[in-house]
Amino acid sequence: MPDGSEVAQTAKSAPPAVAGAAAPKGLTRLAFGGDYNPEQWPESVWQEDVALMREAGVTMVSVGIFSWALLEPEPGVHDFGWLDRLLDLLHENGIRADLGTPTVCPPAWFYKAHPDALPVTREGVRLGFGSRGAICHSNADYREAAAAITTQLAERYGSHPALAMWHVHNEYGVPVSACYCDSCAAHFRRWLATTYGSVEAVNEAWGTAFWGQRYADFDQIDPPRLTPTAANPAQQLDYRRFADATMRENFVRERDILHRQSPGVPVTTNFMTALSQCDSVDYWAWGREVDIVTNDHYLITDGRRTHVNLAMAADLTRSVGDGAPWLLLEHSTSGVNWQPRNPAKAPGQMARNSLTHVARGSDGAMFFQWRQSRRGAEKFHSAMLPHAGTDSRVWREVVQLGADVEALRSLQGTRTVADVAMVWDWQSWWAQSLEWRPSEDHDARERADAFYEALYDRHLTVDFAHPESDLSAYPLVVVPALYLATEAAGRNLRAYVENGGTLVVSYFSGIVDEHDAVHEGPYPGALRDVLGLTVEEFSPLLEGEKVRITAEDGSELSADVWTEFVTPRGADTVWTYADGLAAGGPAVTRNRLGKGTAWYVSTRLAPRDLDVLLGWACDDARIAPRADLPRDVEVVTRSGESGTYLFAINHTASDAKVPLESHGTELLTGERAAGRLAVPAGAVRVVRLDG
Structure with a gap:
């Protein structure tokens, strides 16, 4: 049972102090690949998948994220044979693995035995099984089961030669962050007692003299469930802190198991820093807990300049990692499936999106997912290998992007320069x-x-x-x-x-x-x-x-x-x-x-x-205007021991010229560059500057 101790000191936010800026183990190039869910396909498809991955230049895939029901089909009964064969196959083909702990989706048998692990909304409705992320993070049975499957994975695969990093859970806070059940109420009271020390201090902090809300004992305090009118804002704010910290407590528990059983292999979880996609997580606090900051980003196609929101999310991701290189762990090759209208990406847009993230600090470009699903809720979400197969625009662009990412391998570990x-x-x-x-x-x-x-x-x-x-x-x-x-x-x-x-x-x-x-x-x-x-x-x-x-x-x-x-x-x-x-x-x-x-x-x-x-x-501030750069042509610099790299990304339908302060080599074409760099409409150019 959580005691609230780890989540106590969160009554206000705190500046970042990053735990580490590690890189995926054994990955000497930029990461390129995506979520791989081979359990959705017969094993006869796996050989084809790996051959096509090599053709596309894939260097790493994320596996096992939603596989708890296959890994533990019955309580305490494990089947690792398929995952053994998969990791061995990846290793034989030089592809690194970002191995997930599948704790975002407990199996049906778990919920049958522990229905109270399903979360309860503020309105008092208990959500059902059949989606993902249906978790009460205060539930003791869930916490023990998550720790147990994580321990099993760590003991079996902690030193596997394909293992590049561990991927705990998936997108904490999406779609559920806060639960309002009785277990959460008890946990919240313990968190308050640890954070404030006394119920009198809670009364003072929450201003409970207003509307006669004063408490005489912690046992009188409940989560801020649905009320006739506006609930106490300080109580609601503390509950959001508590819910965020409780998710983080569960992440830290899994992380520490992995650190003990799999030393030297970095541990992460995928963030969603775009302000339009996740508002329930304090990423300043989470950035201190992961070994590598990773992020998932999807364009919100609402008519605005989507590349601006993309750049903003990338900058925010880099910042929660204190400027260190991070990793784009998911984005889409083309359209998604969960917005009211899901347009395809225009030709060349996938590469621009991907390389914008790289320009702004990502050491790679990963996608959801490798092979497009035939079944399930995300079957119309685009993938690296689409339903149309290899005779498709998306596939050809994926292969070209893989070559471009490989051409940029020397910038691994450099940092984006901010103004x-x-x-x-x-x-x-x-x-x-x-x-x-x-x-x-x-x-x-x-x-x-x-x-x-x-x-x-x-x-x-x-x-x-x-x-x-x-x-x-x-x-x-x-x-x-x-x-x-x-x-x-x-x-x-x-x-x-x-x-x-x-x-x-x-x-x-x-x-x-x-x-x-x-x-x-x-x-x-x-x-x-x-x-x-x-x-x-x-x-x-x-x-x-x-x-x-x-x-x-x-x-x-x-x-x-x-x-x-x-x-x-x-x-x-x-x-x-x-x-x-x-x-x-x-x-x-x-x-x-x-x-x-x-x-x-x-x-x-x-x-x-x-x-x-x-x-x-x-x-x-004595910042000189940059009138010589056209609108919607990004110019971003990464720098480090391997050199200085200037990215020029043209989001317009017209060719552009970008001034260069020194000579260099354009890495995607191999051409020398000097004076003014030509950037064709919709294209990306990356110059490694001399000196």
């Missing part, structure tokens, strides 16, 4: 997303997307940073949404500016502490000092309402969603509200503090106007 930083905190996002905030039109993720896209269009490579982490390496730091900001975060941002940094902070930031309690005194709480101002009152706009803001030179910007009544306390007013309730008051300010400058944006600027603001901030 600026963006502060992001999952726990702040959780807090801001709770009920009864001043405007449902204000979305933390939307602001992060908007600021990232503006920086992307300025051709700036972004590192993400925890609000309490060291920011001194960056000339410019942007804070698109930091509703929850600790006092330590406020001090950190102030020190960054005082020491010469340029800071840009967007509205509704710095408002509450780690318990969702409003900081004492005027808004913006923890950020008052660094911004040199106070906010008397928020004044969100009605749906569709807009305001104008103007500067002394007559220039005019447009904004919507939000306005504020701002009082400068040392900051200079740069733009002023021209209309709305805040008319005549400051809209955008600049505070000179120490050696640096802090900007504050009290409204939501239109995209072109956000670019204007960031242009001013870049001037303060």
